[in-house]
Structures are given as structure tokens and as C-alpha cells.
Amino acid sequence: MEPQQEVSPYRTLRAIFTVLCALLLLAGVIVPPTVALVHFVARQEQEARATHTPPNFIGPLAPIRPGPARPAAIRTPEITVPERHYKIIPIEPSSGGSDHYALTVQECHREGEVINCVAKATNNTDASTTMRFEFGNVVDDEGNAYHAHVYETMDSFKLLPGVPTNVPFQIQDPHLNVKKVNIEINLEWHGYVLDGSRITFKDIPVQ
Numbered sequence: 235m236e237p238q239q240e241v242s243p244y245r246t247l248r249a250i251f252t253v254l255c256a257l258l259l260l261a262g263v264i265v266p267p268t269v270a271l272v273h274f275v276a277r278q279e280q281e282a283r284a285t286h287t288p289p290n291f292i293g294p295l296a297p298i299r300p301g302p303a304r305p306a307a308i309r310t311p312e313i314t315v316p317e318r319h320y321k322i323i324p325i326e327p328s329s330g331g332s333d334h335y336a337l338t339v340q341e342c343h344r345e346g347e348v349i350n351c352v353a354k355a356t357n358n359t360d361a362s363t364t365m366r367f368e369f370g371n372v373v374d375d376e377g378n379a380y381h382a383h384v385y386e387t388m389d390s391f392k393l394l395p396g397v398p399t400n401v402p403f404q405i406q407d408p409h410l411n412v413k414k415v416n417i418e419i420n421l422e423w424h425g426y427v428l429d430g431s432r433i434t435f436k437d438i439p440v441q
Contacts, residue, residue, distance in 0.1 A: 320441050324354070330433035334359055334423055335393070337433060340400075342415060343441040347408035349415065351382075351438070353401040357393035363424040366390045370418035370432075372405050374440075380407050382417060412440055 324338040331337065335358055342351040355365055367389050369382035382405045383389075393399055405415060414437050421431040 323439055325435050325438050327433045328436045330430045332423065332428050332430050334428065335365065335421075337419075337421075339417065339435050339438050341441065342405075342438050344410070344412075347406065347410075349405040349407050349412070349440055351403050351405065351417075353403065353419075354398050355391065355393060355401055356398045357395050360395050362392065362394050364390055365393055366422035366425075367401060367403070368420040368422070369403060370420055372407070372418075373416045374407055374409060374412040375414040375437075376409055376412055378407060378409055378412075380405055414439055 320341045320343045322340050324340055326338055336356040338354050340352045340354050342349050344350075357363055357365075372380045372382045374380075382403050391399055391401060405417075407415070417435045417438065419433045419435070421428070421433065423431065
């Protein structure tokens, strides 16, 4: 048995239109548009066979134009805050002090309404000891008086022999035009108040 050939949709449509036109002609009706439609279907069939594309019974379509290209994503630049480096200007005491230790103020700088400072204490003896700091009056160059305190409520530091140790402290001073401060510090050395335990630093620059 021979395999059945697939019936082309063009052939079916053309047969329908041919029969329709024949009936209308037999009835005495002239139908040029119908005949033109049959020829159009035939042309579509030939083009489809040549290009292997589905038939287009609607007629030519407008070309599809590409839409506007999407703008490239804008990358937000990374903002990096440069690390500030403060100049170390050691300030020696203007009064007070002892041979048991050395104490200097290294630097002070402003952060908002707070002035952060770092002092450096060195144990000049041959044994470890503790030094307790009690900050007294702080007067800036505008005459405003405040009180300073050590960071994290920690006012006692362990000092090793001959090892400089940083002692950070803060001053609550909201006056932004202050350029210098004066500080008075009371010390206890290994639990004792030594002679010269009240130390004064004058004209400490505020960076």
C-alpha cells in the first residue's frame, strides 16, 4: 500500500475558491475580485514552497523596527573616607611631675562636639605599677571650663617598666573654634599621691 500524500492547505483553499468562482460564473455573475483572490492564494503557495515559510494571507506587513536600547546600568562610585592622621606634638608638663614616671600629651583633635586626646605615660622604675588618672579642670583658649574623663570609665592603667603606654581621654567642648586647651591632671602612683602629682599642661593644640 502506498503512503498517503499530505494534502497541502494551499491546494484545498484553491480548490474551494475555484469551485466558488465556477458556481458564480454559471449563475451569470462576474466576480473579478474573487478570481484575483484565487490568483493571490496561488502566488502565496508558490512563495511558501520556494522559501519554506508559512503563507501570509494578510498581505505585506510593516517591518519590525528595534526599540530603543536600554541604557547601561549606572554604577555608583564607592565613597571612601580617607583616614585622618594627626600630627604628634608632645607637650611636656608646665608644672608637676615626678622622677618615677614621665607624662606627655601627644595630640588632641576635634570630632564633633568632643575633643579626643592621647597622653603617654612611661614608668621610669624597674617594677610594674599602676597609675590612676583623675582629670581636673580643662579650660580652652576661649575661657570655657570643662571636665575631661578617660575612655570607657577606665581611669587606672598598668604600667610596665620603661614601656610607654597610651592614655586616651575626652573633653566635652562644643565650641568649634577652639584652637588650644589647658588641662590639669591629678595622679595616684601605685595607690599613693606623690609630690608633684598634680600636673598641668598648657596650650595643647587642637587639630
